[in-house]
Amino acid sequence: MRLFTPEAMRRADERAAERGYPTLLLMEWAGMKAARVYRALFGEAPAVVLAGKGNNGGDGLVLARHLLLEGVGVRVYAEEGQKGDALLALKALLAHGVEVRPLEEASWAEGEVLVDALFGTGLKGPLMGFYAGLVERMNASRLPILALDLPSGLPHAPQVRATATVAFGGLKTPHLFQREACGRLFLAEIGLPKDLLEDSTLPEVATLEALRPLLPRRPLTAHKGSVGRVGVLGGYRGEGLLYAGAPLLAALGAYRMGAGLVHLVLPEGHPPSPLEAVFHPVPAPSLPPLKVEALAVGMGGGPWGAAWALAALEAGLPTVLDADALTLEVAEAYRRRGLPAVLTPHAGEAARLLGTTPEAVAGDPLEAARALAERTGLTVVLKGAPTVVAEGDRLSVNPTGHPALATGGTGDVLSGAIAALLAAGLPPFEAARLGVFLHGLAGDLLAEEKGIGLLAHEVAEALPRARRLLEEGRVPMPFGVV
Numbered sequence: 001m002r003l004f005t006p007e008a009m010r011r012a013d014e015r016a017a018e019r020g021y022p023t024l025l026l027m028e029w030a031g032m033k034a035a036r037v038y039r040a041l042f043g044e045a046p047a048v049v050l051a052g053k054g055n056n057g058g059d060g061l062v063l064a065r066h067l068l069l070e071g072v073g074v075r076v077y078a079e080e081g082q083k084g085d086a087l088l089a090l091k092a093l094l095a096h097g098v099e100v101r102p103l104e105e106a107s108w109a110e111g112e113v114l115v116d117a118l119f120g121t122g123l124k125g126p127l128m129g130f131y132a133g134l135v136e137r138m139n140a141s142r143l144p145i146l147a148l149d150l151p152s153g154l155p156h157a158p159q160v161r162a163t164a165t166v167a168f169g170g171l172k173t174p175h176l177f178q179r180e181a182c183g184r185l186f187l188a189e190i191g192l193p194k195d196l197l198e199d200s201t202l203p204e205v206a207t208l209e210a211l212r213p214l215l216p217r218r219p220l221t222a223h224k225g226s227v228g229r230v231g232v233l234g235g236y237r238g239e240g241l242l243y244a245g246a247p248l249l250a251a252l253g254a255y256r257m258g259a260g261l262v263h264l265v266l267p268e269g270h271p272p273s274p275l276e277a278v279f280h281p282v283p284a285p286s287l288p289p290l291k292v293e294a295l296a297v298g299m300g301g302g303p304w305g306a307a308w309a310l311a312a313l314e315a316g317l318p319t320v321l322d323a324d325a326l327t328l329e330v331a332e333a334y335r336r337r338g339l340p341a342v343l344t345p346h347a348g349e350a351a352r353l354l355g356t357t358p359e360a361v362a363g364d365p366l367e368a369a370r371a372l373a374e375r376t377g378l379t380v381v382l383k384g385a386p387t388v389v390a391e392g393d394r395l396s397v398n399p400t401g402h403p404a405l406a407t408g409g410t411g412d413v414l415s416g417a418i419a420a421l422l423a424a425g426l427p428p429f430e431a432a433r434l435g436v437f438l439h440g441l442a443g444d445l446l447a448e449e450k451g452i453g454l455l456a457h458e459v460a461e462a463l464p465r466a467r468r469l470l471e472e473g474r475v476p477m478p479f480g481v482v
Ligand SMILES: NC(=O)C1=CN([C@@H]2O[C@H](COP(=O)(O)OP(=O)(O)OC[C@H]3O[C@@H](n4cnc5c(N)ncnc54)[C@H](OP(=O)(O)O)[C@@H]3O)[C@@H](O)[C@H]2O)[C@@H](O)CC1
Pocket: 009, 010, 012, 013, 026, 027, 030, 052, 053, 054, 055, 056, 057, 058, 059, 118, 119, 120, 121, 122, 123, 124, 125, 126, 127, 128, 131, 148, 149, 150, 168, 169, 190, 192
């Protein structure tokens, strides 16, 4: 599945029109499917449709007609000046004898549901004046709001804060990156030819169908030396903060993702855990001989982070570089050696590498991940909500994950999990997007059971369940499809 920008969606729309596809059909399906979602969420509750003069408004006018035909009370306020398909949608509604009043008169009452059909992908710049006031009034109403295609105002502020949003044709960037404004998310197919939706120049939304075939198979004859062994190098002994648990959590992540054996290379005196690991105490960052197929490096390394990474380079193995191993010097050394390496920065670490601010990275994570992959020539996992994986010109946005994951150590678990998939033989981009998906799914499963207050080691422990659900094709979609 692809993630569209408003421009890409418009292109798909135009190409359908060039093939002779009547765009009015797209609008009809959009409005009809949105009416279906309306009925599923709000039943018989009367609707107040607020329609702009563009095609988003047109979708709202179609929805109004379908609700009316189903006997649901509808009041319609529309801006003047419809053209093209939106004008036809208006005429079809008027033919049913519905009164359409000016948008300036919009008002509503307790018990009604607002349908936001003001602006969709055609919005240019932030809403101001009357429209900003209208959106603020809608949000303050405390009535349920169903947004058509996009909550009006997105990606800028002010914006409608919707109860639910029906995306038409494909998901657009704000649906995943400004999820909070969208409420419950639904994706409506509106009859666009499938090949127009599969534009490989667009970022991917990682799905069950794409990731399931990547899962390493475990033959009956498997033994602990045949399914991927991981070396974890990290930890620090000296002045300053100690993240002593970080490499141990990475080891847990690797084991729970299916590693056959985990070797832990740690500073002398470091607490040895988990019981299942093989320990290699060293006085300072160095690489003892290890029989492993991949490495996870840097967790809890503090001032030793880069030294661990440079020592690990000599192994010549696929490597996950995390936390304090994330420096441009280290990245450059891995690129020069032509080693498959996966960098796993959060927004703060990515900002440091890119010479910008965490706010700038968070403002456009797709671009930040792409830029960092380009600058380093390596695979980048930009952790966040959602996490983005970038390699060359490939971008993948991960739809799983929960705010309950915002707790110390979950990133370390992720690094170990990705290393286990590298050790099992997956190429870096595949190991990264599969690892991120399962880690997010583990968070989703736990959050549903326990709510907020997860511990990172519990996320590791939930990885086998996440893996099993993916294997069995039973991953719940993070959005409804209609
Ligand atoms: N993709 C698909 O396959 C399909 C897409 N469909 C639907 O079409 C939608 C896109 O429709 P669209 O292109 O007509 O734009 P839309 O969002 O209605 O807004 C345009 C209006 O907003 C105005 N305006 C802009 N900025 C403004 C501002 N800052 N402040 C104030 N006004 C501003 C602008 O004014 P103008 O600049 O023209 O004066 C114009 O009037 C899409 O989201 C989906 O719902 C479906 O029907 C079927 C298939």
